[in-house]
Amino acid sequence: MKRNYELASLVLRRVLGALPVLLIVSLITFGMMRLIPGDPSSIIGGLSATPAQLAQIRSDLGLDEPFTVQLLRWYGGLLHGNLGRSILMGQDVMSVTLQRLPVTIALSAYALVITLVLGLASGILAALRQNTWIDQLAMMIAMLGISIPNFFLGLLMIIFFAVRLGWLPTGGYIGFTDDPVGWLRTSTMPAISLALLQVGLLARITRSTMLEVLRQDYIRTARAKGLPRRLVVMKHALSNALIPITTVVGIIVSLLVSGSVVTETLFSIPGMGQLLTQAVLNRDYPMVQGGLFLVTAFLVLINIGVDVCYSLLDPRVRHG
């Protein structure tokens, strides 16, 4: 009972703490569209647009109204989940986002699983075999991982696995609920190319955190009292090392969503990244504004979740 109350107050505090950030994020996304030099309507309408068409575009975007009215409209819309209409898609920004975001989430989640498995395993292994060839090999691969651009890796994988060997399709996307095997076939290469940077980062962080924990007195005590090495590593060292690593997960998710922009474009995956790139190239300003805000809000929520997990794992943070 007391624990439930504690958890609820913790979540509430984190959500309240995130509100100012969300407010400023929404102000920035609102302000960005107003900073476009010149008249957005003439950019959207093109050179052949008549004055009447331009006026129509301005009134559709609400640009003919005073600044404060536009601002109030933007916040009123936000509260109603109404972020305007996408010019490119001809649909509500919110509903387009709700169609596209799950694709990006599925891809990022797949990449996150790859990151956690490979990153943690190689980091732990490298720490346990410190200064051996295993350690050096793992850290060399990690360095390669953080140095190879994900679109370059993606291109190389397309040439090799899709074109030369013909194992996987070169691009496209099949939803997980439509056909799980098809989803795996279309998502595996994108997820690997997306994950590799984060695998490298996580392996390096895991290794240094593990080394730090392994040097602690309580590890020496546990070994000295005769506990087997495997038990000490898994129970005493790993469970303590994982706590600080949790905080990195929020950063990794943000990097994955960021990286998905180019990965989705490369593999023709209809997710948020591809949508926003198309929106920018086609000057679909309402879509850029709304999409950028929604993706960022989503990441803020993820970070609240990570924060809560972290506090639950580490009582010092919860009470501190």
Add this chain to the structure above:
Amino acid sequence: MDSGPAELEFDAEIPFTREHPAWATLKRLFHHRLFLFGLGLFGIILLAAALAPWIAPVDPTKLAMRFKFRPPGADFAFGTDNFGRSLWSRVIWGAQLSVIIGFSVVALNAVFGTLIGALAGYFRTLDNGLMRVNDALMAFPAILLAIGITAVLGPSMLDAILALAIVYIPRTARIVRSSVIVLREMEYVQAAVAAGAGHWRILRRHILPNAMAPLIVQLSFLFAYAVLSEATLSFLGLGAVPPTPTWGNIMAEGRQYMIEAPWIITIPGIALMITVMGLNLLGDGLRDVLDPRLRIQQ
């Protein structure tokens, strides 16, 4: 008999040998093998960028259709692309562009990141406001914010620099701020306050020089992110506009021909990798030597 205090005699016999601290740091850096390797890799790119007019005199935008799709060989060291342009010239001039963009983003970060971080860390009244805006900017996924900003500014090299500077300055400011907060409470700083030094002097003479180590480490990694992000933007068609050669747009154009002419994407890709890896190794080395608390390689 007894002649004066012993310490004086002792002092007089020992020659003054203490090294300048900067010299000691440099010596340690030059014994760091991975740092030297990184310096070598990045050095190749820097040299190519600096010597571009001499080592790649052929105009990187010059079309020569009769030479199109030549594989790397004696005539064209890196081959040619779909318009018969020399890839050697394009990749080397692309290196110059990457280096210019990297330096510009790093310079803007060094100035504005330090300024914002120092103000937020030193003046408590400014901290809350500045850091909320900072947090909000950091909440955006980096590349998405950059492409959002290019939507406003339009695709060009200068706008890519501005967009990347805006994306990364909050991250730099946060690092400077956390050093300044620690240093602000140090006794020697309080002694300077007591001695009547003004805020400006304290920040410039007493705090910022000691906050440099983590900043320098951050800036070397930032150079890598900036080059990588610019390549990503121009790969998406949101960076410098063709025919200006950047590694990203060479790869974007080469994508359609990746089966017949894989060298068009592979060579700039490898150049990009060499740059990023060189800078990452440099950053690791600097961190090991300048800021041992953050050490990753033990």
